[in-house]
Amino acid sequence: PVTDGSRELHSLCAQLEFLLQFDLKEKRSFFGQRKDYWDFLCQGLARCRQDHEGIHFVTSLDKLKTPVGRGRAFLRYCLVHQQLAESLQLCLLDPESLCEWYYARSPFLSPKWRAEILGSLYELDCVTFHLAL
Secondary structure, eight states, X not given: OEETTXXXXXXXXXXXXXXXXXXXXXXXXXXXXXXXHHHHHHHHHHHTTOOOHHHHHHHTOTTOOSHHHHHXXXXXXXXXXXXXXXXXXXXXXXXXXXXXXXXXXXXXXXXXXXXXXXXXHHXXXXXXXXXXX
C-alpha cells in the first residue's frame, strides 16, 4: 500500500494539483477570496447532483481554512476510497462548466487529453492508499 511517507504519493499529488490548477481562470468568492480547484470540484459534483461523502468529510474538517487545503484533503480522501477518477469524471462532464472554469490550454478541454487523464486515474483504483485523512 501507498502511505504518507511515499515519494511517489507526493509526486502524484503535486501532478494532480498542477493539472487541476493549470489554466484555471481566476475567480473570486463574494468576500473576495480566490477560488481554486476545490470550488470547481464542489460545483461540478453539485451540478451532477452527487452527494459526495468526500465533500462532506472535507467541509467538516475545521482545521482546513483555504480552498487549496480543502482540495488537497479531497484528493487524498478520493485516493483512499478509490473515487478520484469517478469524481473528476463527473466534474468534467459539462463542457459549459469547463469553459467557465478553465482557459483553452487546459488539458480538460481536450477530449483526447481528458480521456488519457481519466484512464490513468482509473488505473489508480487498483492501488491501495493508506493515508492519514
